[in-house]
Amino acid sequence: MSVRVKLPTHLRRLARVDGEISVDVAEPVTLAAVLDAVESLHPELQGAMRDRATGRRRAFVRYFACEEDLSHEPPDTPLPEPVTSGAEPLLVVGAMAGG
């Protein structure tokens, strides 16, 4: 499945990308699988969204999709169908007042 991911400005600059990125993820398409794919495509993002060792989300990073906050969902929870179908992006967001 091709999943769209929208990164915040600082991470787009670090990854040297403009706009959204797309990553291919095998089913089941979970948050952890998408982030794994993003970090595989852009290794410089390792540690920028989640802890390298534990995989725990950084304190000021949030994950949104389809107008829902997925930040506190277990990492292995399947993402909503509009995300897995490519209709909606997964949003990686710096917490409010993020800069």
Next chain:
Amino acid sequence: MSSRSAAGQQVMAEVRVLVGTRKGAFVLTADGARKDWRVDGPHFAGLEVYHVAGSPAAPDRVWAAPSTSWFGQQVHRSDDGGRSWTAVGSDFTYAGVPGTHQWYDGTPHPWEFARVWHLEPSATDPDTVLAGVEDAALFRSVDGGSTWSELPGLREHGSGPHWQPGAGGMCLHTILPDPRDPARMLVAISAAGVFRTDDGGATWRPTNAGLVSEGIPDPDAEVGHCVHKLALHPDRPDTVYMQKHWDVMRSDDGGEHWHDVGGDLPTDFGFVVDVHAHEPETVYVLPITSDAEHFPPEGKLRVYRSRTGGHEWEPLSRGLPQEHCYVDVLRDAMAVDGLDSCGVYFGTTGGQVYASADAGDTWAPIVRDLPAVLSVEVQTLS
């Protein structure tokens, strides 16, 4: 060399000032006259850049350590003098289980990486660079920044559980390799003190004899001192100057013993200290009113210079604001160049970078309105 040719050589030289700020990095360049400056930046716009440092071994190799609390640490390397940058490794994982240090209230607190405070590129190998980090530890890369490995003998030498953070965090902010002996090095940590290795970083010991600090249970304890900055002259590396939280100190035995040289300073609180490029007994500090009032005394921005290795200090104020000035100058925000007429530079939390091309006699701003300056380094290029 005639004075005319010396002056010509000076003008032919180039000075590159590397500035880290709260919202990016800037590269300021001028010829040896140091009058007309080019300002490039911001690089890493919006990120906190605690330090930018050039390699003495390959001057166009420059390192930068931008970070945010949101997305963590980055390290970037430039091989064209700071015009373009490449992200390199930024995995600063402590060796083993790092244990605890003291929190502000004296309770144990887990060691947690927060950011890189200081980069110290090797004098001889462009691919080797040391990094001092918060929570305090020393890391080294020998592969151009791709990977970082902790030198755990410092954090694990035994006193680590008694270290505590200063107001800015528990940071390793100063790395002073001994230019005579690559196995020997001093580092300084707020608030722990000075530590020395004589075997390339494998083993360490505190070297804080003579330091006295209020605010810790035992004022002359072996560790716990809030050392703000160290500086030395490469021709006389056993003489080390220190700006402590309070007190300006000097050691003449490589940090084994320290004595107070604050003398007639208006206040001996401050953050920066540096040494003239050609005169090992000429020292610069910038007094700050107090630990409660982080701005210059009387609202007058004055560098103080001692030509006697301390004790006797003269204020240097020509060209600096002498009223209504309430900026701070942080610990890594002063540097000197190596030109015949030594240049001195410092940056303020108000975003000014001041330069003196005559060893501090007169000053002028290079820029006035940058974000708060965190660090200033200078490269002298021929």
